[in-house]
Amino acid sequence: MQYIIGIFIAFFLAVLILTKKGSNRADVFLGVWLIVIGIHIFGYYSFVSGIIYTIPNLMWLNLPYAFVHGPMLYLYTEALTNPERFKSKRWLLHFVLPILISFSAFPVMFLPENVRIMIYKNNGRGYENYMLDWTILLGISGVIYVISTYILLFKHKKRILNQFSNQEKINLNWLRFLLYGMGITWVIIILGGSDKWIFSTSTVLLIFIGFFGIRQVGIFTDQNVEIESIDELIIEEPIVIETRIEKKKYAKSSLNEDTAKDIHRKLQHLMITERLFTEPELTLTDLATRLGIHPNYLSQVINDLEGVNFYDYINTLRIQEFKILVSLPENKKYTFLSLAYECGFNSKSAFNRFFKKATNLSPSEYLKNINKQYSE
Structure with missing residues (x-):
């Protein structure tokens, strides 16, 4: 039930953010990220509920999407703090790794259906090396994006001190707390933590992201980025x-x-x-x-x-x-x-x-x- 609630919250918040008045590029990244989170949770739910055994191709929902969260967090933060960076399409390079991960699963996807089901039921037996490489890559990717996002927030904090006289709505402190939560999650993944725990806590993160994401205003949209006498x-x-x-x-x-x-x-x-x-x-x-x-x-x-x-x-x-x-x-x-x-x-x-x-x-x-x- 908790996974169904998480899926509903993800898509509901995505609709609210993508349709909110005055939405910007950062809102689009956040809305798409919430959709990705919803799809990813559904992928895990299909595994624990057994749906994946009747539709084996749902395995794809767990493989590439796990590698998308780091880039989406980074790109959302960059869209808030450095919107001018998106004048070129280089940001699309962040999704090369998820695409490669998808292609790497092709050999398994073309196996007979009964063989794929047996692999799923035995937690990837016969593909242990692939799963180990997948986990290592996922952990490294997550840590890199968490650190990169933290650097963006650090630079942003210094930047707004030189441009704004009030910063309550634009200091992005809530993103720092989200970053800490994401960092802990990646550490747990690297240490081989429980998938059940990771996906269960994702609902809490979803509510956190949605609440602050809806309230977050644009920062540099109107800025040139370059008594007693007083x-x-x-x-x-x-x-x-x-x-x-x-x-x-x-x-x-x-x-x-x-x-x-x-x-x-x-x-x-x-x-x-x-x-x-x-x-x-x-x-x-x-x-x-x-x-x-x-x-x-x-x-x-x-x-x-x-x-x-x-x-x-x-x-x-x-x-x-x-x-x-x-x-x-x-x-x-x-x-x-x-x-x-x-x-x-x-x-x-x-x-x-x-x-x-x-x-x-x-x-x-x-x-x-x-x-x-x-x-x-």
Whole structure:
């Protein structure tokens, strides 16, 4: 029964994702992957239920599809993080191994039906070497794709810090947890774990994938992939945030020091006069457009002259603005969260996390310290 439920969930979620409003290439990969998972679960169900003995050709549902999950996970992640990579058809090369595996099964597929059934019932007796090679290849393929996907997510995390001021919906943390689960599954396969356990837990992974996959929004679709005066915010002692800046990335930049300083002055003026940091969805591209410069130049100026990435720069200004607002007597009737929203944060978790990072205090601890100073 659990396998039938898994099959139903896989196809149901695939339909939801493939037909959701504003679907993109990543949604197509995810939807197709869910269909593949459903077919694969059906292939295993046909074995445990005995259907495969009446339709021996169903063996094909278990052989090639096991090798498709790694490529689909990787391609889905790449479609989210690097959509420009799909301008060519080289991504199709990821399916060469599954196709070769299918061809390798031809000798068995052309055996008499009664012989094939006997092979299945005896767990591949007579083809032990083939099954061993199949298992080794499957394990190696799985590990390679898990590692490759992790590298994509690592690069993505660094990339969005230089392009977005809020990252709650685009940090892909849920994919990291899925990756850990997939990694454990591949290790169990390599160690010769139970197929029953692997396919039983796949239902849980299906629900996880479907829930977050439906909610996942596009990331780089609109991006060029390449009170008290705010004056005091700019000149007061800055919040110190430890951030590694890779200046080597700009070694070939044509931006000279004088131009960089000029852009920096314009950036500060824009923040003072228009308080753009209060826009929750502000991006590097948005800000560069307002300044009339290329996003790469703006990123370099922020990295070199502010010493932080774009995400930290904008959120530092938001924290400084919050400090001003929370200290005003007329704002005592408002909650921390409402003031945080006013400053440009779009979630409680993002605000609390960055405030703690910037001040080593929680908002309530900071306010207590301020009140204590005033009372003294």
